[in-house]
Amino acid sequence: MKAAISFLIILLLSVFQIDAQDLSNPPLKMVTPFSSGEKLTYQVKYGFIVGGITTFTLSDTIYKSKPVFHAKAIGQTSGLANTIYGVKDIYESWFDKNTTLPYKQIRNIKEGRYTLYNEAIYNRRNNTVYSKLSGEHKVPEKIFDLCSTFYYIRRVDFSKMNEGDILFVNMYFADEIYPFYLRYSGKETIRTKSGKMNCIKISPVVEVGRMFETKDDMTIWFTDDDKCIPVLVRMNLRIVGAVFLRLIKYEHAAYLLTIQE
Numbered sequence: 001m002k003a004a005i006s007f008l009i010i011l012l013l014s015v016f017q018i019d020a021q022d023l024s025n026p027p028l029k030m031v032t033p034f035s036s037g038e039k040l041t042y043q044v045k046y047g048f049i050v051g052g053i054t055t056f057t058l059s060d061t062i063y064k065s066k067p068v069f070h071a072k073a074i075g076q077t078s079g080l081a082n083t084i085y086g087v088k089d090i091y092e093s094w095f096d097k098n099t100t101l102p103y104k105q106i107r108n109i110k111e112g113r114y115t116l117y118n119e120a121i122y123n124r125r126n127n128t129v130y131s132k133l134s135g136e137h138k139v140p141e142k143i144f145d146l147c148s149t150f151y152y153i154r155r156v157d158f159s160k161m162n163e164g165d166i167l168f169v170n171m172y173f174a175d176e177i178y179p180f181y182l183r184y185s186g187k188e189t190i191r192t193k194s195g196k197m198n199c200i201k202i203s204p205v206v207e208v209g210r211m212f213e214t215k216d217d218m219t220i221w222f223t224d225d226d227k228c229i230p231v232l233v234r235m236n237l238r239i240v241g242a243v244f245l246r247l248i249k250y251e252h253a254a255y256l257l258t259i260q261e
Helices: 009-013 079-084 144-154
Strands: 040-046 049-065 066-077 087-096 104-113 114-123 130-131 135-138 166-173 176-192 197-205 217-225 230-237 243-253 256-257
Touching: 049 144, 066 144, 079 087, 087 144, 104 144, 144 166, 176 217, 176 230, 197 230
Parallel strands: none
Antiparallel strands: 040 049, 040 243, 049 066, 066 087, 087 104, 104 114, 114 130, 130 135, 166 176, 176 197, 197 217, 217 230, 230 243, 243 256
């Protein structure tokens, strides 16, 4: 079940383009909800099977004399899934602290015997991306990569959006442009063994067909607070049924939150 290792990859490859008024420039929070030193750890699970672990880490660094965030996402199989088909995918992004737009990204893939490594550099002055594998590509002005999209969504001020509003994002991935849509579905309180959590509910609009039966077969819950942390992802897939990606640990400086399953 390698597709479940990174829910963001499933999201971007399965989205459905819709005819609706979208918000490509949504209201953003005045204070950035994340900072250097943050680490998020997720567990991928379907039924009783643990498929893997995904981690997101964030640090401060300098890119071409400019202070930026360096994000790294690592998705890897574990247990039986790792024995059958070992996966370790690494995605890195160096993105602007104010706009969240990336300057550089790395994709480093190991899936069984298959490996791939690529670097892409963004030129914001002429809206191009230079890929080491495929050369120069023309891109929209406001385009994100995999990691920066994850953090950009957390910056959106959903309190100023109406239920049903649709957020539109362009992403550059695997040397292609992927436009996708996320519907703001209001607020909901979810239960964990660690207690109740007040959340914002986001529904990526996915394409019905090979993987999904309905356009609402994926839901993401973010904490309804100043950190806006994704704590739970549910995907209803045709072949295996419900797949969950749960936050099991949040680390930042002296703060540690462990969420029981």
